[in-house]
Amino acid sequence: MVTPAGTTPDPFLDGPAQPGFLGRVAGYVPGLALLAGVGWLGKLLEQTINGYGKAHHLLLPNIEYVLWAILIGLVIGNLFTLPKVFEAGVGTYEFWLKVGIVLLGARFVLGDVLKLGGISLILVVVEIAGALSLMLWLGKVFGLKPKLASLLAVGTAVCGVSAIIAARGSIDSDDEDSAVAIAAILALGAFALVFFPLIGHALHMSDRAFGVWTGLAVDNTAEAIASGAIYSDTAGKISVLVKTARNAMIGFVVLGFAIYWSRRGLARKVEGKAAFLVEKFPKFVLGFLAISVLLSAHLFSKPQVAALGNLSKWAFLLTFAGVGLRTNFRKLFQQGLRPLVVGALGELLIAFLTLGLVIGANAVWGL
Amino acid sequence: MSPQPSRTLTARRLSLDSWAVLLAFLLAALVRIGLVKVVPW
Numbered sequence: 377m378v379t380p381a382g383t384t385p386d387p388f389l390d391g392p393a394q395p396g397f398l399g400r401v402a403g404y405v406p407g408l409a410l411l412a413g414v415g416w417l418g419k420l421l422e423q424t425i426n427g428y429g430k431a432h433h434l435l436l437p438n439i440e441y442v443l444w445a446i447l448i449g450l451v452i453g454n455l456f457t458l459p460k461v462f463e464a465g466v467g468t469y470e471f472w473l474k475v476g477i478v479l480l481g482a483r484f485v486l487g488d489v490l491k492l493g494g495i496s497l498i499l500v501v502v503e504i505a506g507a508l509s510l511m512l513w514l515g516k517v518f519g520l521k522p523k524l525a526s527l528l529a530v531g532t533a534v535c536g537v538s539a540i541i542a543a544r545g546s547i548d549s550d551d552e553d554s555a556v557a558i559a560a561i562l563a564l565g566a567f568a569l570v571f572f573p574l575i576g577h578a579l580h581m582s583d584r585a586f587g588v589w590t591g592l593a594v595d596n597t598a599e600a601i602a603s604g605a606i607y608s609d610t611a612g613k614i615s616v617l618v619k620t621a622r623n624a625m626i627g628f629v630v631l632g633f634a635i636y637w638s639r640r641g642l643a644r645k646v647e648g649k650a651a652f653l654v655e656k657f658p659k660f661v662l663g664f665l666a667i668s669v670l671l672s673a674h675l676f677s678k679p680q681v682a683a684l685g686n687l688s689k690w691a692f693l694l695t696f697a698g699v700g701l702r703t704n705f706r707k708l709f710q711q712g713l714r715p716l717v718v719g720a721l722g723e724l725l726i727a728f729l730t731l732g733l734v735i736g737a738n739a740v741w742g743l
Numbered sequence: 744m745s746p747q748p749s750r751t752l753t754a755r756r757l758s759l760d761s762w763a764v765l766l767a768f769l770l771a772a773l774v775r776i777g778l779v780k781v782v783p784w
Contacts, residue, residue: 474763479770663764667771676775683774686782 407465408694411472414452414701415693418445442605442612442696446569449700458701469698470538473598474660476691480616481667482676482684489617489668495741496588496621499733503592504625506729507533511722518718523549523642526633527557528715532722534630535623535658536561536596542626542656546634548643556712560719563708565599568723572603575731576611583610584743585734591618593730595723598699601692612692620661627656 422441429436452458458466508529515525530543537558544554572594576586587604590611594600597619604615631652637643646652671681709716737743757765773779 471759471763474760475767475770478764478767482771659758659760660763660767663760663767667767670771676771679780680774683779683782684771686784687770687774689784690782 404465407462411694411697414697445696446700453701472691472694478663479688481664486672496618504533524553531561547637565596568594583608587611587614589734591615627653
């Protein structure tokens with residue numbers, strides 16, 4: 377059974393079976409220490425290489441700690457089999473991602489959130505409509521099972537693994553379909569980490585435009601933010617905002633698919649649509665907005681904002697280390713070629729579509 | 744009479760998102776009241 381990254385929906389529920397609260401907490405310590413160690417090593421490598429370049433007057437490429445942390449994680453995760461004792465702690469990387477996003481609300485005054493968030497929402501709606509239509513059409517052309525095509529469409533249109541997990545229960549798809557869809561999304565996310573920054577530099581994109589692009593085009597939230605942060609700090613910050621706007625749409629998209637499949641008698645009936653939307657709405661989006669409101673109400677001083685920004689960076693560092701550690705290429709490619717081809721083709725077209733959207737939005741609104 | 748849910752089960756009803764928001768707010772509160780003054784990077 378393949379258990380690719382992100383399939384651990386809740387590390388607090390699926391931790392090692394140890395009696396007592398302290399026992400359960402202790403189960404997370406080895407993996408957390410590994411996340412921290414990998415992240416810290418990435419930071420150390422960035423500082424050491426930059427320091428060496430400066431001391432010896434060499435023009436060395438400035439590789440961000442984000443990329444180092446992911447690369448070190450990838451090497452460890454793909455060359456060695458991680459002992460089981462690390463699993464629970466490493467699985468918390470999505471938790472740290474959400475903590476980091478909420479804390480990053482302290483770097484945005486509400487006016488910025490509303491302005492860029494408003495523009496993002498327009499782009500997100502166009503992206504979601506385009507991505508859903510495209511993936512469903514490609515799924516038909518390549519003869520994928522309809523529910524697998526639905527999962528791939530939800531994953532590419534909204535927020536990768538989380539969206540697939542949310543949709544899996546709602547459309548009663550089988551475990552194999554969701555594992556295949558998750559694997560395809562993760563494999564493509566790993567490529568985005570490398571190719572998006574390269575394309576951004578080749579096109580001389582501004583930090584803000586690049587952040588909007590990664591937030592719109594990269595599916596998994598961790599990879600979207602990492603791609604932005606590899607480009608620059610500002611791009612990483614903007615990609616968080618745009619990706620958060622995209623994540624906020626998850627309930628509507630999953631509800632649409634749930635109704636579609638239940639009308640065909642292939643999924644349970646959706647009882648109480650409003651409650652469904654509330655249940656699926658990502659709560660960390662509200663947390664992010666609430667912190668931004670507190671900042672706009674001048675509740676935090678400048679040094680406090682800096683402290684919150686740094687706490688957010690530490691949380692993201694744990695996330696990026698986890699992305700590397702949990703991406704296992706051998707397992708990802710075991711899932712069969714057809715879903716991967718559909719996913720890759722779809723991602724490529726969506727990358728072009730969203731690039732066009734960003735260029736257009738830049739011309740109209742000046743991102 | 745149905746048995747009362749245990750504390751652990753009650754705690755487990757919170758989603759991962761909610762736990763993340765709670766921790767982030769706890770950290771923000773610690774910074775706000777001055778218990779955490781400087782976070783190095």
